Amino acid sequence: PITKEELWNQIKAKFYQEIGPVSFDTYIEPLSPVTLTESSIILEVPADESTDIIDNWNKSYAMSFVQYAMEIAEGFIKPELRVAQTLTKPAQVLNDNLSFTRESDLNENFTFDKFVVGTGNENAYAIARAVAEDPGRVYNPYLIYGGVGLGKTHLMQAIGNAYSKTTPSARIKYATAEDFLNDFTESLRAGEGATAAFKKEYRTVDLLLIDDIQFWSGKEKVQEEFFNTFNVLTKTGKQIIMTSDKLPTEIVDLQSRLTSRFEAGISMDIQKPDLPTRVAILKNLAETDNLTIPNDVLELIADKIDSNIRTLEGTFHRFEAMLRFRNKPATKETAQQILGDLNINQGFKITVERIQQVVADYYMQTIADLKSTSRKKDLVTARHVAMYLTRTLTNESLPDIGRAFGGRDHSSVLHATNKITEKAESDARTKEMLDALTDEIKNGK
Numbered sequence: 382p383i384t385k386e387e388l389w390n391q392i393k394a395k396f397y398q399e400i401g402p403v404s405f406d407t408y409i410e411p412l413s414p415v416t417l418t419e420s421s422i423i424l425e426v427p428a429d430e431s432t433d434i435i436d437n438w439n440k441s442y443a444m445s446f447v448q449y450a451m452e453i454a455e456g457f458i459k460p461e462l463r464v465a466q467t468l469t470k471p472a473q474v475l476n477d478n479l480s481f482t483r484e485s486d487l488n489e490n491f492t493f494d495k496f497v498v499g500t501g502n503e504n505a506y507a508i509a510r511a512v513a514e515d516p517g518r519v520y521n522p523y524l525i526y527g528g529v530g531l532g533k534t535h536l537m538q539a540i541g542n543a544y545s546k547t548t549p550s551a552r553i554k555y556a557t558a559e560d561f562l563n564d565f566t567e568s569l570r571a572g573e574g575a576t577a578a579f580k581k582e583y584r585t586v587d588l589l590l591i592d593d594i595q596f597w598s599g600k601e602k603v604q605e606e607f608f609n610t611f612n613v614l615t616k617t618g619k620q621i622i623m624t625s626d627k628l629p630t631e632i633v634d635l636q637s638r639l640t641s642r643f644e645a646g647i648s649m650d651i652q653k654p655d656l657p658t659r660v661a662i663l664k665n666l667a668e669t670d671n672l673t674i675p676n677d678v679l680e681l682i683a684d685k686i687d688s689n690i691r692t693l694e695g696t697f698h699r700f701e702a703m704l705r706f707r708n709k710p711a712t713k714e715t716a717q718q719i720l721g722d723l724n725i726n727q728g729f730k731i732t733v734e735r736i737q738q739v740v741a742d743y744y745m746q747t748i749a750d751l752k753s754t755s756r757k758k759d760l761v762t763a764r765h766v767a768m769y770l771t772r773t774l775t776n777e778s779l780p781d782i783g784r785a786f787g788g789r790d791h792s793s794v795l796h797a798t799n800k801i802t803e804k805a806e807s808d809a810r811t812k813e814m815l816d817a818l819t820d821e822i823k824n825g826k
């Protein structure tokens with residue numbers, strides 16, 4: 382992945398070309414990148430020039446930034462401007478000196494507020510809340526497990542963020558299992574002083590968050606070290622929270638003394654969210670970004686992406702970029718264009734031919750019939766349905782669809798799709814039939 386410096390340098394180059402040296406020196410050059418996450422970058426603004434710079438960013442540069450970032454990093458990255466602290470915070474400085482791991486800070490976006498509770502995560506959420514209220518007491522250790530992109534890291538960090546708010550003096554350490562391993566190895570290599578510093582870093586905290594412990598599978602030394610860390614912390618009533626992609630007992634080559642220690646606390650899984658939860662997550666994203674998007678469009682996106690919240694968010698951000706930068710309307714068609722790209726990797730590749738074949742079979746016609754000029758009633762309906770499905774399931778333009786259906790013009794395609802859209806809205810059976818055909822086109826019978 383690209384580093385924040387690389388990304389920022391490439392974006393600066395684009396700005397320079399676009400706005401020229403004077404504006405560049407005033408509004409772009411003074412900023413420096415602080416933290417880059419998957420979807421945002423924090424840019425620090427010098428305090429004395431901040432008002433002017435921030436104004437101008439809001440007015441014009443933020444948009445360009447997102448566009449450039451899309452081109453460079455192929456993802457939606459939101460710039461967040463932060464005014465540089467003029468006073469150095471002593472606690473922070475101290476921490477930084479001690480800190481081994483890079484990027485080990487809590488992500489401030491991972492809060493309970495931004496965590497949508499629904500089927501699949503409600504139990505894990507309830508325990509997380511209880512732990513954040515009274516860490517070290519109720520559930521210790523707390524282990525959250527489940528599949529990729531379902532919110533484990535978010536929920537774990539939400540505990541850290543909430544506790545740091547109610548108890549600002551608390552020492553909270555977040556590290557991935559890999560960070561922990563690297564820090565440990567590094568401390569061994571660097572000798573005695575470093576070992577002490579490592580211990581201080583991980584053993585003198587109130588909350589220790591370790592992400593993705595399945596990474597320690599088969600790595601004896603680090604497991605031993607964590608066993609010791611674990612014992613020191615729990616003996617003094619400090620809270621440990623971990624995540625994993627499976628139950629500890631299912632992690633290959635994880636020492637049983639660790640799994641039995643973990644069983645003294647609680648493990649809770651996060652499952653895939655159901656449709657209403659996915660829609661609620663999209664609604665939240667839209668609200669955060671001040672976008673008004675009709676429900677049926679959100680439902681379409683949520684319906685298609687059902688197993689990974691990270692992918693759901695990514696898709697939403699691509700959709701958002703289409704609205705903002707290509708001035709596309711917030712409609713199902715626009716969403717479909719983005720979803721169309723994804724469909725290629727799932728089940729059947731959706732082509733005009735595939736759609737024509739499935740629809741022709743369903744109506745007991747042939748593809749040649751669909752392309753013909755015959756106006757037999759059944760056939761006309763079949764043709765309309767096939768054009769409608771081509772329009773909604775592929776990126777083909779109206780004229781291209783017309784051509785694929787025997788050289789019709791774009792207005793007949795439009796007429797056909799409107800007709801079927803209306804029918805689907807007023808008649809549940811039609812809608813059901815379209816859903817079934819769509820499913821078959823994508824996944825086979």
Ligand code: ADP
Nearest residue numbers: 495496497529530531532533534535662690691
């Ligand atoms: P995991 O650690 O399980 O792989 P993450 O915690 O990184 O997953 O979540 C992936 C993305 O989905 C993050 O951007 C996170 O904010 C978002 N996310 C996950 N669960 C929820 C939820 N319940 N509500 C809102 N956003 C969520």
Ligand code: MG
Nearest residue numbers: 533534535592
């Ligand atoms: Mg994670």
